[in-house]
Amino acid sequence: MMDTTVRLPGLTLKNPVLTASGTFGFGLEFEDFGDLRTLGGIVVKGMSLKPRQGNPMPRVAETACGMLNAIGIQNPGVESFIKNKLPHLPWEDTAIIANLYACTAEEFGELADILSAEEGVAALEVNVSCPNVKEGGAAFGQDPVQIGRVTEAVKAKARNKPVMVKLSPNVADIGVCARAAEAGGADMLSLINTVTGMAVDLVTRKPLLANVIGGLSGPAIKPVALRCVHQAVRAVKIPIIGLGGIVTARDALEFILVGAHAIQVGTANFLRPDAAFRLVQQLPKDMEIIGIGSLDELRGTLVLPGA
Amino acid sequence: MKLCKKVKVVDVRPFGQPMTAGPEFFELRLENPGWDEWKPGQFVMLRPTSFGLEHVWARPFSIAMCDKQELTLFIQRVGRGTAHIAALEPGDHVLVWGPLGTSFVQEPDTHTLLLAGGVGIAPFKGYAILHPKRDNLRLVFAHRASARCYPYEQLADAVKAERVQEEKPEHLARVITLLHERISQYADGLVLACGPAPFLTTVRKYALEYGARCQLSLENRMACGVGACLGCVTPGVDGENRRVCVEGPVFWAQDIALGGGK
Ligand SMILES: Cc1cc2nc3c(=O)[nH]c(=O)nc-3n(C[C@H](O)[C@H](O)[C@H](O)COP(=O)(O)OP(=O)(O)OC[C@H]3O[C@@H](n4cnc5c(N)ncnc54)[C@H](O)[C@@H]3O)c2cc1C
Ligand SMILES: Cc1cc2nc3c(=O)[nH]c(=O)nc-3n(C[C@H](O)[C@H](O)[C@H](O)COP(=O)(O)O)c2cc1C
Ligand code: FES
Numbered sequence: 168m169m170d171t172t173v174r175l176p177g178l179t180l181k182n183p184v185l186t187a188s189g190t191f192g193f194g195l196e197f198e199d200f201g202d203l204r205t206l207g208g209i210v211v212k213g214m215s216l217k218p219r220q221g222n223p224m225p226r227v228a229e230t231a232c233g234m235l236n237a238i239g240i241q242n243p244g245v246e247s248f249i250k251n252k253l254p255h256l257p258w259e260d261t262a263i264i265a266n267l268y269a270c271t272a273e274e275f276g277e278l279a280d281i282l283s284a285e286e287g288v289a290a291l292e293v294n295v296s297c298p299n300v301k302e303g304g305a306a307f308g309q310d311p312v313q314i315g316r317v318t319e320a321v322k323a324k325a326r327n328k329p330v331m332v333k334l335s336p337n338v339a340d341i342g343v344c345a346r347a348a349e350a351g352g353a354d355m356l357s358l359i360n361t362v363t364g365m366a367v368d369l370v371t372r373k374p375l376l377a378n379v380i381g382g383l384s385g386p387a388i389k390p391v392a393l394r395c396v397h398q399a400v401r402a403v404k405i406p407i408i409g410l411g412g413i414v415t416a417r418d419a420l421e422f423i424l425v426g427a428h429a430i431q432v433g434t435a436n437f438l439r440p441d442a443a444f445r446l447v448q449q450l451p452k453d454m455e456i457i458g459i460g461s462l463d464e465l466r467g468t469l470v471l472p473g474a
Numbered sequence: 475m476k477l478c479k480k481v482k483v484v485d486v487r488p489f490g491q492p493m494t495a496g497p498e499f500f501e502l503r504l505e506n507p508g509w510d511e512w513k514p515g516q517f518v519m520l521r522p523t524s525f526g527l528e529h530v531w532a533r534p535f536s537i538a539m540c541d542k543q544e545l546t547l548f549i550q551r552v553g554r555g556t557a558h559i560a561a562l563e564p565g566d567h568v569l570v571w572g573p574l575g576t577s578f579v580q581e582p583d584t585h586t587l588l589l590a591g592g593v594g595i596a597p598f599k600g601y602a603i604l605h606p607k608r609d610n611l612r613l614v615f616a617h618r619a620s621a622r623c624y625p626y627e628q629l630a631d632a633v634k635a636e637r638v639q640e641e642k643p644e645h646l647a648r649v650i651t652l653l654h655e656r657i658s659q660y661a662d663g664l665v666l667a668c669g670p671a672p673f674l675t676t677v678r679k680y681a682l683e684y685g686a687r688c689q690l691s692l693e694n695r696m697a698c699g700v701g702a703c704l705g706c707v708t709p710g711v712d713g714e715n716r717r718v719c720v721e722g723p724v725f726w727a728q729d730i731a732l733g734g735g736k
């Protein structure tokens with residue numbers, strides 16, 4: 168038996184495969200396509216204190232080897248998640264990770280307080296992509312000071328739940344952002360969120376998204392994601408969860424090679440609804456093919472020129 | 475229960491055109507994916523192997539018919555994705571997940587008006603075949619390309635049917651006039667419609683005006699087809715978004731705020 172267990176601070180995963188927030192709903196949408204308990208974990212749709220309807224339509228567009236989205240965190244609110252979704256999830260058998268979305272450090276703290284009281288929540292993932300209207304409109308995630316502040320606010324209310332901060336690639340120096348989250352007390356990091364982008368229609372002369380600008384995801388961004396993970400691994404000591412364009416088990420292993428502890432599967436869930444389940448099945452087979460008995464044998468063993 | 479399965483292409487049959495490669499209108503016949511049940515109005519997500527990594531979304535299509543042996547879809551080639559599908563050959567494999575979404579109501583004893591715009595005719599094929607009292611059905615078909623490009627003749631053999639062609643923009647008025655007239659005759663019946671958004675907006679307007687019970691099947695862009703991405707939503711009259719792939723594609727006309735109106 169191949170050992171795929173991943174030990175993270177305060178969180179043990181049976182395998183390194185998590186599903187990415189916003190691409191796997193609340194998990195329940197995929198029950199017909201595979202056994203949720205076989206997954207390493209499920210990061211559920213981003214949630215806010217109050218329900219949100221999100222951005223106007225159209226808010227998704229397919230692009231070459233990827234897609235743009237500007238959903239705008241449509242969600243039923245944290246109370247509804249706890250009441251209507253969490254009890255139906257197999258949280259005793261797989262890690263359910265809540266994804267927190269707020270626009271002030273105080274709101275992040277409140278969300279953390281509510282969610283960390285739930286036995287069924289294994290960890291908190293912090294999405295810092297909200298535009299900071301008070302300070303010029305750039306996303307929280309683009310300002311290391313704000314990243315630190317939000318991380319502290321969540322950590323202060325997280326009780327015994329591990330906190331992972333999800334970093335944006337749309338920054339000049341991902342290492343600085345990674346260090347800011349680490350200094351704020353993050354137990355681990357996840358990266359990357361989507362890459363800002365846009366698409367236009369030459370016939371109608373309109374943007375394909377009503378929001379004009381959206382976030383690019385899918386295989387098109389995998390090289391950006393690998394680069395970010397590579398740089399973040401070098402900048403901090405806390406474990407990193409890699410994502411961005413992962414479709415196959417070999418893609419997943421590439422992120423481990425670069426130094427990630429675990430990975431998330433996002434847009435690949437749209438290529439086929441059983442993608443994450445298949446990746447879990449395929450992983451030990453590909454580990455055998457490349458000749459490793461555990462992920463530790465591969466993790467961070469990237470051979471760099473001149474080494 | 476929804477299934478995600480790789481199935482074999484049985485046939486790609488062009489409509490209204492000679493047997494050319496990559497037809498514009500065609501019927502796609504697939505092996506039955508092993509479903510226990512389905513209902514007319516429901517759809518599938520379809521992904522040919524040739525999408526590779528270039529197309530990260532499958533494409534949604536109404537189920538035209540499904541029996542023990544075969545699943546039949548009716549498809550118009552409009553862009554890159556449907557071009558890949560039009561190029562399929564018997565023996566090729568495609569990935570299919572479904573059956574998905576809601577279906578049209580069936581009330582055998584109610585006079586039912588079927589309104590189809592273009593390829594929106596697809597779900598009515600199965601609807602008519604499976605209806606126990608076809609005498610109670612009447613089809614109005616509005617189309618741009620020649621009627622031979624669609625499964626219209628097959629349907630006209632089964633139910634009372636009439637059609638109106640919109641070859642030029644000036645013809646739009648006669649489509650609207652016909653929709654208006656027929657819907658006014660079904661005020662105490664049932665009106666079921668499938669077609670492009672402006673077509674549905676018109677149908678909705680007259681159905682609400684005459685108080686006819688009316689269902690509309692929407693065709694929003696879809697990424698996942700299973701309710702996870704929230705990319706396909708349409709606003710309800712209460713301001714709450716509905717997922718077209720789960721709470722739809724078939725909605726009661728009074729529940730959704732099509733075209734911004736109430
Ligand atoms: C529930 C449902 C049922 C459908 N049933 C049928 C059917 O039975 N037969 C059929 O031929 N088509 C049907 N469609 C539409 C079909 O899915 C689109 O035509 C197809 O996805 C276009 O893919 P493409 O890559 O060729 O086009 P693209 O290159 O992506 O786009 C070409 C054009 O089609 C439009 N388009 C793209 N995606 C969609 C979409 N999902 N719906 C409507 N327009 C779109 C684009 O805005 C653009 O103008 C259905 C759609 C839905 C949501
Ligand atoms: C439709 C959609 C919705 C998303 N919603 C969220 C969200 O609510 N919270 C979040 O942190 N990330 C969200 N993401 C970002 C993904 O979790 C992920 O970081 C990104 O898509 C890159 O991974 P991928 O290329 O594997 O998809 C969303 C992505 C998509 C495509
Ligand atoms: S297509 Fe993803 S929620 Fe409807």
